[in-house]
Amino acid sequence: MKLKASGFWKRFALFSAFAAVVIVEAENPYRFLDLNITYGDIYPLGVRQQGILINGQFPGPDVYSVTNDNLVINVYNNLDEPFLLSWNGVQQRRNSYQDGVYGTTCPIPPGKNFTYNLQVKDQIGSFFYFPSLALHKAAGGFGGIRILSRPKIPVPFPDPAGDFTLLIGDWFNRDHRQLKAILDGGHKLPSPNGILINGHGPNGTYFTVEQGKTYRFRISNVGLQNSLNFRIQGHLMKLVEVEGTHTLQTIYESLDVHVGQSYSVLVTMDQAAQDFYIVVSTRFTEQILTTTATLHYSNSYKAVSGPIPVGPTYEIDWSLNQARSIRTNLTSSGPRPNPQGSYHYGLINVTRTIKLVSTAAQVNGKQRYAVNSVSFVPADTPLKLADYFKIGGVFRVGSISDNPTGQNMYLDTSVMGADYRTFVEVVFENHENIVQSWHVDGYAFWVVGMDGGVWTPNSREEYNLRDAVSRSTTQVYPRSWTAIYMALDNVGMWNVRTENWGRQYLGQQFYLRVYTPVNSTRDEYPIPNNALLCGRAQRNSTTPF
Numbered sequence: 001m002k003l004k005a006s007g008f009w010k011r012f013a014l015f016s017a018f019a020a021v022v023i024v025e026a027e028n029p030y031r032f033l034d035l036n037i038t039y040g041d042i043y044p045l046g047v048r049q050q051g052i053l054i055n056g057q058f059p060g061p062d063v064y065s066v067t068n069d070n071l072v073i074n075v076y077n078n079l080d081e082p083f084l085l086s087w088n089g090v091q092q093r094r095n096s097y098q099d100g101v102y103g104t105t106c107p108i109p110p111g112k113n114f115t116y117n118l119q120v121k122d123q124i125g126s127f128f129y130f131p132s133l134a135l136h137k138a139a140g141g142f143g144g145i146r147i148l149s150r151p152k153i154p155v156p157f158p159d160p161a162g163d164f165t166l167l168i169g170d171w172f173n174r175d176h177r178q179l180k181a182i183l184d185g186g187h188k189l190p191s192p193n194g195i196l197i198n199g200h201g202p203n204g205t206y207f208t209v210e211q212g213k214t215y216r217f218r219i220s221n222v223g224l225q226n227s228l229n230f231r232i233q234g235h236l237m238k239l240v241e242v243e244g245t246h247t248l249q250t251i252y253e254s255l256d257v258h259v260g261q262s263y264s265v266l267v268t269m270d271q272a273a274q275d276f277y278i279v280v281s282t283r284f285t286e287q288i289l290t291t292t293a294t295l296h297y298s299n300s301y302k303a304v305s306g307p308i309p310v311g312p313t314y315e316i317d318w319s320l321n322q323a324r325s326i327r328t329n330l331t332s333s334g335p336r337p338n339p340q341g342s343y344h345y346g347l348i349n350v351t352r353t354i355k356l357v358s359t360a361a362q363v364n365g366k367q368r369y370a371v372n373s374v375s376f377v378p379a380d381t382p383l384k385l386a387d388y389f390k391i392g393g394v395f396r397v398g399s400i401s402d403n404p405t406g407q408n409m410y411l412d413t414s415v416m417g418a419d420y421r422t423f424v425e426v427v428f429e430n431h432e433n434i435v436q437s438w439h440v441d442g443y444a445f446w447v448v449g450m451d452g453g454v455w456t457p458n459s460r461e462e463y464n465l466r467d468a469v470s471r472s473t474t475q476v477y478p479r480s481w482t483a484i485y486m487a488l489d490n491v492g493m494w495n496v497r498t499e500n501w502g503r504q505y506l507g508q509q510f511y512l513r514v515y516t517p518v519n520s521t522r523d524e525y526p527i528p529n530n531a532l533l534c535g536r537a538q539r540n541s542t543t544p545f
């Protein structure tokens with residue numbers, strides 16, 4: 001069991017030497033963390049594998065923070081290949097340089113380190129970090145992130161007796177390099193070998209609780225491709241938070257968690273003093289993979305017993321109805337003192353509609369995936385750096401269209417331009433028979449609608465313009481659409497991607513360049529002094545500014 005991460009903060013101070021080089025609000029606390037990335041043997045499904053460890057752990061330690069904290073995270077890459085961490089759901093306002101994806105940040109070379117400076121501005125909730133390059137995510141390197149409310153901001157439920165991170169995900173026994181080679185060879189990923197809970201296979205881990213008390217479980221799907229169902233034998237779950245939004249506190253028997261998503265539930269230990277199964281199983285698959293952990297009552301007199309509770313398997317309507325039932329509690333507070341419902345997103349006029357259709361096809365005999373016909377290929381220079389240093393020929397704004405064109409799939413470094421402070425509607429259309437999961441870096445968006453079939457302007461009539469949930473990752477059901485509203489209030493170069501990792505690697509992503517002509521740190525922070533330079537930006541010095 002991990003979860004004992006409190007000793008990781010090296011220092012906690014109001015002011016520090018870093019204040020001089022980092023432009024952040026000085027009154028907010030700093031938290032310092034070193035993350036040492038190494039290879040190490042792991043045996044999650046009983047087979048020895050080379051895992052990516054963080055401070056010797058798999059999964060890595062939780063990153064703890066409080067709303068508005070400045071996080072100074074020094075990542076030491078002790079692998080023999082370039083490495084980057086990214087922060088799923090952490091918005092990094094005005095600061096896409098810290099996003100840690102290929103398009104924003106140069107990879108940390110082997111043997112080198114890079115210090116990320118993030119601020120968890122105006123955020124609360126449960127998120128995770130993960131390695132963003134190659135197929136590193138298939139070897140570990142991920143961990144939980146929690147952003148707690150500031151002391152004076154009311155949280156809409158009593159303090160739980162304990163707070164657990166559960167990182168669940170599909171798992172492959174093959175090495176991440178082998179998986180990458182399969183994709184590079186133009187093939188699809190194989191099926192996973194199993195499901196892990198906090199790095200452990202079946203019966204591999206346990207959570208000790210006290211009878212009668214209530215606990216928070218922060219569940220994130222850190223896997224590569226499978227939607228998962230989460231449930232606890234004999235216990236109901238009260239949903240309280242989704243990716244930074246306090247939700248209506250609805251009771252569920254089981255919860256679908258799509259790739260890249262995070263949920264918090266409260267569970268009251270109201271059963272007889274024994275052990276129970278915690279179950280995670282794949283959704284929408286022919287062969288259902290299931291794994292279990294143990295919920296151990298501290299006064300338990302009986303081991304887990306009885307059949308493992310079954311979950312939904314292929315029922316899409318069940319999942320769709322559950323998704324629609326997940327809504328914002330408008331009267332409870334979020335990161336700020338005013339209630340979450342004070343921002344009336346449904347009254348804002350949409351300035352632009354973007355319709356994204358994802359496809360799968362062969363290009364030059366190799367499997368690729370695309371959005372609006374463009375299959376993303378990385379450039380030789382991070383796009384954000386090319387933009388900053390005005391290096392031409394790296395990417396072209398407008399290289400992906402706002403609507404599907406019906407063209408055959410082609411490769412390009414796709415970047416969509418958007419104006420700062422506009423309010424956009426994005427419709428994800430899924431014409432395939434699989435569940436997709438879409439994520440936007442730098443943002444949370446309102447999931448205003450989802451339904452089967454093809455989206456038409458009439459679909460807007462069924463939008464939830466009142467209490468839709470605001471989050472950063474949404475599923476799109478098979479042969480269905482999902483519509484989101486986004487207030488483009490964060491300048492930068494932001495990755496829009498499928499969370500299905502093989503598809504992301506083979507091109508199902510692009511960058512959204514949210515732009516303002518105003519040159520002011522009120523809108524965007526300057527390039528960090530420690531920015532690594534690579535590709536064609538290597539010749540540019542970062543000083544003076």
Ligand SMILES: *[C@@H]1O[C@H](CO)[C@@H](O)[C@H](O)[C@H]1NC(C)=O
Pocket residue numbers: 036037038076078
């Ligand atoms: C990281 O871990 C490696 C291997 O255990 C060790 O040699 C190295 O000193 C560590 N580096 C830091 C900065 O902790």
Ligand SMILES: *[C@@H]1O[C@H](CO)[C@@H](O)[C@H](O)[C@H]1NC(C)=O
Pocket residue numbers: 074113114115116530531532
């Ligand atoms: C590497 O770590 C040192 C502290 O050990 C820090 O001063 C330096 O800025 C880091 N390098 C980068 C590129 O962030």
Ligand SMILES: *[C@@H]1O[C@H](CO)[C@@H](O)[C@H](O)[C@H]1NC(C)=O
Pocket residue numbers: 202203290291292308
């Ligand atoms: C381990 O878990 C599996 C299901 O995941 C169950 O069938 C099996 O009985 C468990 N084994 C033990 C020894 O508890």
Ligand SMILES: *[C@@H]1O[C@H](CO)[C@@H](O)[C@H](O)[C@H]1NC(C)=O
Pocket residue numbers: 155156247248249250329330331332333
């Ligand atoms: C919504 O939040 C308010 C204020 O925190 C709380 O009193 C109420 O019970 C919540 N309602 C639901 C349905 O969760």
Ligand SMILES: *[C@@H]1O[C@H](CO)[C@@H](O)[C@H](O)[C@H]1NC(C)=O
Pocket residue numbers: 347348349
């Ligand atoms: C939205 O547009 C309508 C009609 O053009 C206008 O009357 C209204 O004031 C606008 N609302 C906002 C919030 O801008």
Ligand SMILES: *[C@@H]1O[C@H](CO)[C@@H](O)[C@H](O)[C@H]1NC(C)=O
Pocket residue numbers: 388389390391536537539540541
């Ligand atoms: C960065 O370097 C490139 C190539 O040497 C050059 O064209 C560009 O003007 C430089 N940009 C800045 C801001 O110095």
Ligand SMILES: *[C@@H]1O[C@H](CO)[C@@H](O)[C@H](O)[C@H]1NC(C)=O
Pocket residue numbers: 519520545
């Ligand atoms: C932006 O403003 C900074 C500070 O005022 C200045 O040093 C820099 O040259 C400006 N950059 C551009 C591209 O105008």
